[in-house]
Amino acid sequence: MATDARATVINPFGGQYPDDNTTKEVVLQADGLVAANPDDRHVLRWTNGTDLDGKRYIQIVQLSVPHTQVKIDSERSLQLNTLHVLGQYTRAQRNQILAHAKTVKFNRKSHVNNCQTWMRSLLMAMVNDGLLSAEIFDKVDADVPLKKAVPELLEDVA
Numbered sequence: 001m002a003t004d005a006r007a008t009v010i011n012p013f014g015g016q017y018p019d020d021n022t023t024k025e026v027v028l029q030a031d032g033l034v035a036a037n038p039d040d041r042h043v044l045r046w047t048n049g050t051d052l053d054g055k056r057y058i059q060i061v062q063l064s065v066p067h068t069q070v071k072i073d074s075e076r077s078l079q080l081n082t083l084h085v086l087g088q089y090t091r092a093q094r095n096q097i098l099a100h101a102k103t104v105k106f107n108r109k110s111h112v113n114n115c116q117t118w119m120r121s122l123l124m125a126m127v128n129d130g131l132l133s134a135e136i137f138d139k140v141d142a143d144v145p146l147k148k149a150v151p152e153l154l155e156d157v158a
Helices: 002-007 075-080 091-103 115-128 134-143
Strands: 024-031 041-050 056-061 068-072 082-089
Touching: 024 091, 041 091, 041 115, 056 091, 082 091, 082 134, 091 115, 115 134
Parallel strands: none
Antiparallel strands: 024 041, 024 082, 041 056, 056 068
16 A cells, blocks of 8 residues: 555656655644634655755645655745654655555545645544654644544535
């Protein structure tokens, strides 16, 4: 299942800066810290490499399709977002994260649940799988916060 998840990584730089077998720091990047703001964007990220000019190439895991892609990191992104270190993860553990990202249930037509609820579900799957401690989850949830899923009503998904 993890290999299938890795096969869906979009890398516009061709074969450059792929994920590798080193242990890497995985970080939650939170755009906005208000649970009621539906436009907040939350992603998981790790660095795949740095080029000769010092540009960092990061892999992000996100709600939108594709679930994971490689992008050039920007200082603006770092300044405008809050970063929470989740820990050091092996390649096998990152593959598990990617697999969970693909399987987290989310109704894309929802008007009541959003990226925050998807990220909460992904992080909870990581806690349940032993990839993330409950203590780190609780700290991130208190700092961000992550919106809890609410039941969908017919008019919410129309």
